[in-house]
Amino acid sequence: MALGVEDFLPISGTDYVEFYVSNALQAAHYYKTAFGFQSLARRGLETGDREISSYALQQGKVRLIFSSPLVPGTEIGTHIDEHGDGVKVIALTVEDATRSFEETVKRGAKPFLSPQTLEDKGGRVVQSGIYTYGETVHIFTERKAYRGVFLPGFKRWDSDYNPSSLGLKYIDHMVGNVGWGEMNTWTQFYERVMGFTQLISFDDKDISTEYTALMSKVMRNGNDRIKFPINEPARGKRKSQIEEYVDFYRGSGVQHIAIATDNIVETVEELKSRGVEFLKIPDTYYEDLLSRVGNIEEDVSVLRSLGILVDRDEDGYLLQLFTQPVEPRPTLFFELIQRKGAKSFGKGNFKALFEAIEREQILRGTLE
Numbered sequence: 044m045a046l047g048v049e050d051f052l053p054i055s056g057t058d059y060v061e062f063y064v065s066n067a068l069q070a071a072h073y074y075k076t077a078f079g080f081q082s083l084a085r086r087g088l089e090t091g092d093r094e095i096s097s098y099a100l101q102q103g104k105v106r107l108i109f110s111s112p113l114v115p116g117t118e119i120g121t122h123i124d125e126h127g128d129g130v131k132v133i134a135l136t137v138e139d140a141t142r143s144f145e146e147t148v149k150r151g152a153k154p155f156l157s158p159q160t161l162e163d164k165g166g167r168v169v170q171s172g173i174y175t176y177g178e179t180v181h182i183f184t185e186r187k188a189y190r191g192v193f194l195p196g197f198k199r200w201d202s203d204y205n206p207s208s209l210g211l212k213y214i215d216h217m218v219g220n221v222g223w224g225e226m227n228t229w230t231q232f233y234e235r236v237m238g239f240t241q242l243i244s245f246d247d248k249d250i251s252t253e254y255t256a257l258m259s260k261v262m263r264n265g266n267d268r269i270k271f272p273i274n275e276p277a278r279g280k281r282k283s284q285i286e287e288y289v290d291f292y293r294g295s296g297v298q299h300i301a302i303a304t305d306n307i308v309e310t311v312e313e314l315k316s317r318g319v320e321f322l323k324i325p326d327t328y329y330e331d332l333l334s335r336v337g338n339i340e341e342d343v344s345v346l347r348s349l350g351i352l353v354d355r356d357e358d359g360y361l362l363q364l365f366t367q368p369v370e371p372r373p374t375l376f377f378e379l380i381q382r383k384g385a386k387s388f389g390k391g392n393f394k395a396l397f398e399a400i401e402r403e404q405i406l407r408g409t410l411e
């Protein structure tokens with residue numbers, strides 16, 4: 044954002060991410076057990092909702108909601124039939140949800156939800172929403188007049204089952220995969236409609252392996268709290284992983300959610316012991332690691348045993364790794380990231396990462 048230009052869409056953070064899934068009860072159990080999320084709030088038959096059952100979880104500043112339909116013919120059911128389990132809503136905390144809606148719709152956003160006020164004894168929340176890529180939406184959430192547990196309509200979820208937290212802190216970035224030739228459409232959407240600016244871009248020369256390629260641009264909001272890289276497939280010898288995603292998701296959608304931790308080694312050890320599966324990184328990646336990234340505080344043999352990747356930019360370095368897809372279709376996965384100064388996204392790891400994904404694609408028979 045240029046100096047002196049008012050941010051017409053001030054966003055203070057990611058409010059929550061809502062997943063439409065076929066079995067929200069079991070999904071919530073998985074994210075509690077495997078990822079260390081804590082029970083936060085419930086909505087469903089016991090709160091008088093006869094159409095939707097939702098489980099809200101929290102860890103650090105990360106809030107996830109898992110929602111399933113209770114009856115046939117719902118928007119959620121249709122979404123699951125088309126896309127499988129996936130992210131429907133990236134909710135953003137704003138100062139003024141009505142103004143956020145008006146300013147973005149005025150700039151060309153397709154409306155999803157007109158501003159509505161929700162109230163209960165905890166106070167008042169105003170929400171509005173617009174579409175972004177595919178069927179994914181942004182819900183603007185204004186909660187300055189709310190002291191309740193999560194959102195009106197939800198009640199506190201007190202569970203007897205409370206696996207320990209894993210120290211996950213906040214959402215670092217969320218990546219969208221879009222179809223052939225659509226990357227600029229959506230980066231321009233974030234620029235024009237939401238006032239974001241472009242941080243960096245990679246073209247297919249940066250991010251290509253023998254077989255596959257992609258192009259990527261990173262968009263960020265005015266205060267840098269929201270970062271949305273957008274990927275599109277590029278031509279390679281075989282089907283790119285972005286194309287595989289778009290085929291199985293049947294359109295554009297959220298590819299991965301990167302969550303920050305202050306101690307990636309401990310977090311990943313614990314995630315693995317709780318059954319989270321990660322991409323396997325070849326041992327060769329670690330052979331020349333230090334010559335690529337310089338000195339790091341971590342023990343390379345520990346990083347190697349856990350499959351943690353390292354990349355450096357002019358500001359410092361970062362550690363990261365990626366889970367396997369977390370649903371039957373090869374679509375959404377998670378990233379764990381620990382930043383030690385670096386502000387970038389692991390460009391130096393893309394090639395090693397994609398080669399690892401290609402090995403998985405071969406196993407799936409989708410590297411055509």
Ligand code: FE2
Pocket residue numbers: 216218299301378388
């Ligand atoms: Fe990422």
